[in-house]
Amino acid sequence: MDEARRGGRRRPGLKLLLFLYASLFLNVFFFCYLVLSRHQPPPGWARSAARDAEAVAAIDCSGHGRAFLARGGLPVCECNACYSGDDCSQLLLDCPADADSEDPLFLEPYWQQHASTSSIVSPGWQCMRSRTMGGDFISAELDRHVRLLHKAAENAITDGKFILFGSEVGELLHALVHALSAVNASSSPACLVASAPHNPFGRRHHECIGIRSNYVKGSLSPATKIIEHVTSPNDPDGLLQQSVLGASAVIHDHAYFWPHYSSIPAPEDEDIMLFTISKISGHAGIRLWWAVIKDQKTYQKAAEYMSLNTMVVSCDVQLRVLKLIRVVISEMGKGGGIFEFGYKTLKTRWSKLHKLVSSSNRFSIQPLLPRYCNYFKKIRDPSPAYAWLKCEMEEDEDCYAVLKKSGIASRSGTLFEANSHYTRLSLVRTEDDFDLLTMRMEALVSKELIASS
Amino acid sequence: MDEARRGGRRRPGLKLLLFLYASLFLNVFFFCYLVLSRHQPPPGWARSAARDAEAVAAIDCSGHGRAFLARGGLPVCECNACYSGDDCSQLLLDCPADADSEDPLFLEPYWQQHASTSSIVSPGWQCMRSRTMGGDFISAELDRHVRLLHKAAENAITDGKFILFGSEVGELLHALVHALSAVNASSSPACLVASAPHNPFGRRHHECIGIRSNYVKGSLSPATKIIEHVTSPNDPDGLLQQSVLGASAVIHDHAYFWPHYSSIPAPEDEDIMLFTISKISGHAGIRLWWAVIKDQKTYQKAAEYMSLNTMVVSCDVQLRVLKLIRVVISEMGKGGGIFEFGYKTLKTRWSKLHKLVSSSNRFSIQPLLPRYCNYFKKIRDPSPAYAWLKCEMEEDEDCYAVLKKSGIASRSGTLFEANSHYTRLSLVRTEDDFDLLTMRMEALVSKELIASS
Structure with a gap:
């Protein structure tokens, strides 16, 4: 009886306990589930694409390359110049330092730091319409964001x-x-003319006589109509330039007129200005330029010409650029601006190279001075995209060849219609490339110092 | 003592129970968590992009448009032609049926059905290199996939x-x-010549005399070197064509030589063949063409010319096309092929229009016959991209104007160097566009039948 009473008293307690535990369990479960799923995307079609992209990006290629989905959908590493191996861990010793290419890879870490805000998903049915620029939402948004930028x-x-x-x-x-x-x-197309040194790349095979500065050299008849092409800051030497030829029209190429590369004395207000996304965000693989045009008739004629020749920018490119510009603008207020990041990186590289070269009598680089910048609201150090290196010795007639012999790939001055005593060093590549460049330059300069001592 | 003993006996049981429950709870929790998270992407940077894209895509715009992130990041509907309102639910009654545009929107539902396999994520640091085609992983993969396709x-x-x-x-x-x-x-560039009717769009302002068929009209001197441009299936009439001018070189434009639009009698093996992604996948907003070239020297010269003029395809475009081709190939074996989908849609549209027009004496369309197709391994019905409509009555001299008056926007025969009695009707637009087109054509034909009865 005592046993039975005890059992009777125990059973309701146990039931209650069971109930309580089950309820507690459910409480905890739902709490956990909610917390866990709050940061997950809703179930949907974009998940597998996101998973694939994250899996590929998780492969770090030893910090000297980037992963890519290759044959059979397997990720493989595409290594930086001078690195090899499956995981890009092997440094190739005989490999030349790449100071030739113009790809602004110095901005790659910026985008890796802003991965979650700067990535986009392209659904399979995106971009099925061929409307030309200006006729749809995307182009209007791009136009608006370029102005905001x-x-x-x-x-x-x-x-x-x-x-x-x-x-x-x-x-x-x-x-x-x-x-x-x-x-x-005018009956014949005008001639596009620039002053040396200038970068003619991408402007070859132009109407008339091409971009070479024949006008300056006096080989053009005075009757020929001239359009001056001014690049400011100039490629290769980074100097801010004005028009000098007194031409009837001037096209200003301001591809490098952004706070990472140059001081901004004041906003430019010229009739025709050219810009490109690749120098702003660093995406050299994305092909998009724009012209800011004051005169409506000029704009209409140029737009009509492009439309007739179906020069249309792919919709994917427009969407990608729109996203990048949105991030650039939204991060500016938060202290994580791309201009600050770019300026710091290039300033450091320039001052390293400057210090190195200033101890040498054999080499010199262009003199750039600190200038007031309207964007940073202060005097700022130079941070050009390129060093315009001069071989000072008479015997170093081909400066490009001198560097090449010492394992540095540069771009010869002759390609800029300049003297072969000059060559251009690119400072916008990866940290790996710049480290190798300074290592090789150091070796060159110390050899000179030993010889002269 | 009895109480104390009872208590002593109860405590270890309770502890055990607690332990068991806690363990059970943890087991259940982990089980649930694993099941739940197995189908979620790992936590990472691509999540918010995936969430945004899915949220936008979830807005259906009443089935008559597509959502897009507009000003302020808010999604808005971009409506199909002839629909308006915030949710694209209002049909505009006076709106002309669009049978003019060439965008192959009939393939849009195909990509919506294959959302999860065809979408891609572009991380912010993608496409920072400018390498020209052929020099990197992406281009090599694209080349390989085009061959597979x-x-x-x-x-x-x-x-x-x-x-x-x-x-x-x-x-x-x-x-x-x-x-x-x-x-x-040859000292001067050769002339590119085509036979009428042909579509000169995108080939205007060409070297020499443009693409117009002056050669056929006898206005060219016999000394001029001729390159024949053959479009097969032809735009506008969908006929398979051969070269007829006996030119020294022939460029075959096979943009529409795919199973959705045409029977494939046999694989073509010509010296120079042109193709474009937009007619295959339907993405008119993606600009990518390719030439399949037999002669190595011709290829090298053409590649060099494009490289000198920096005619480079954006890296984003290459990646997008690569993904689309991968899906097209992988779905082919599974019965969900894009060619089957496209063929069924266009065949249905063609037979509807054909039936409609065949009851009319005022209008006719090009006669197309069922033909054996090497791809489908059977005799197949016609499914052209365009109907080449003729106004048979002498008084309907401007067929384009006749249709325009009845609310149908077409493309006049004169734009194809053909007689103005002809006009081209596009059958590749959305279902909305095609429905409106048949509605208006029905009205036209029944008016004619009533008048003649």
């Missing part, structure tokens, strides 16, 4: 002006030369 | 040939004409 960087005035987009600078130059020739009812 | 569709032989990529057909034509002129050491 110029306003934020304080480098150009776009109010009341027209923006024309193209894939390549060559396309825009063709269209603009055509439009400027047509406006003045 | 031609093999799978059995429409062209690519073995031992070279593939040259470009953004626009105009770029490739320029480069090829340049290369073909140079190969034969």
Whole structure:
């Protein structure tokens, strides 16, 4: 009886306990589930693409490369120059330092740091319409964001002006030369002319005589109509430039007129200005340029020319650039701006190289001075994209060859219509490339110092 | 003592129970967590992009449009032609049926059905290198997949040939004409000539005299070197064509030589063949063409010309196309092929229009017959991209205007160097567009039948 009573008393307690535990369990479970799923995307079609992209990006290739889905869908490492092996861990000793290429890879870490805000998903049914620029939501948004970007960087005035987009600078130059020739009812297209040293890349095979500075050399008849092409900051030497030829029209290429590369004395307000996304965000693989045009007729003629020749920017490219510009603008207020990041990196590289070269009598680089910058609101150090290196000795007639012999790939001055005593060193590549460049330059300079001591 | 003993006996049991429950709880929790998280992507940077894309895609715009992230990051609906309102639910009654545009929107539902396999994520640091085509993983993969696609569709032989990529057909034509002129050491560039009716769009402003069929009209001197441009299936009439001019070189444009639009009698094996992704996958907003070239020298000259003029395809475009081709190939074996989907849709549209027009004496469309198709391994019905409509009555001299008056936007025969009694009706637009087109055509035909009865 005592046993039975005890059992009777125990059973309801146990039931209660069971109930309580079950309830507690459910409470905890739901709490956990909610917490866990709050940060997951809703179940849907974009999940597998996100998973694939994250899996590939998780492979770090020893910090000297990037992973890519290759044959059979397997990720493989594409190594930086001078690194090899499956995981890019082996440094190739005989490999030349790449100071030739213009890809602004110094900005790659910036985008890796902003992975979650800067990535986009392209659904399979995206971009099935072929509308030309300006006729749809995407283009209107891109136009609006380009204006916001110029306003934020304080480098150009776009109010009341027209923006024309193209894939390549060559396309825009063709269209603009055509439009400027047509406006003045000239029978033959005008000649596009630039002063040396200048970078003619992408402007070859141009109408008329090409971009070479024949005008300056006096080989053009005075009757020929001239359009001056001014690159400021100039490639190769990073100097801010003005028009000097007194031409009837001037096209200003401001590809490098952004706070990472140059001081911004004031926003530019010229009639025709060219810009490209690749120098701003560093995406050299994305082909998008734009012209900011003051005169409506010039804009219309140029736009019509491009439309007739179906020079259309792929919709995917527009969407990608739109996303990048959105991130650049939104991060500016938060102290994580790309201009600050870029400026710090290039300033450090420039001052390292400057220090190195200043101890040498054999080499010199262009003199750049600290200048007031309207964007940073202070005097800032130089941070050019390129060093314009001169071999000072008479016997070093081919400066490019001198560097090549010492394991440095540069771009010869002759390619910029300049003296072969000059060569251009690119400072915008990866940290690996720059480290190798300074290592090789150090060796060159110390050899000189030992010889002279 | 009895109480104390009872308590002593109870405590270890309770402890055990607690332990058991806690353990059970943990087991259940982990089990649940694993099951739940197995189908979620690992936590990472791509999540928010995936979430955003899915949220936008979830807005259906009443089935008459697509959502897009507009100003302020808010999704808005971009409506199909003739629909309006915030959710695209209002049909505009006076709106003309769009049978003019060439965007192959009939394939949009295919990609929506394959959302999870066809979407891609672009991390922010993607495409920071500018390497030209052929020099990197992406281009090599694209080249390989284009060959696989031609093999799978059995429409062209690519073995031992070279593939040259470009953004626009105009770029490739320029480069090829340049290369073909140079190969034969001719002093002036050759003339590109086509037989009417043909679609000159995108080939205007060409070297020499443009693409217009002046040769056929006898206005060219016999000394001029001719390159024939053959479009097969032809735009506008969908007929398979051969070269007829006996020119020294022929460029075959096979943009529509895919199983959705045409029977494939046998794989083509010509010297120079052109294709584009937009007609295969339907992505008119993605600009990518390729030339399959037999002769190595011609390929090299054309590639060099494009490289000098920096005609480079954006890396994002290459990646997007690579993904689309991968899906097209992988779905082919599974019965969900895009060719089957496209063929069924266009066959249905063609037979509807054919039935409608055949009851009319005022209108006729081109006669197309069922033909054996090597891809489907059977006799198949016609499924052309366009109907080449003729207004048979003498008084309907401007067929385009006749249709326009009845609310149908078409493309006039005069734009194809043909008689104005002809006009082209596009059958590749959305279901909405095609429904409106047949509604308006029905009205036109029944008016005619009533008048004649």
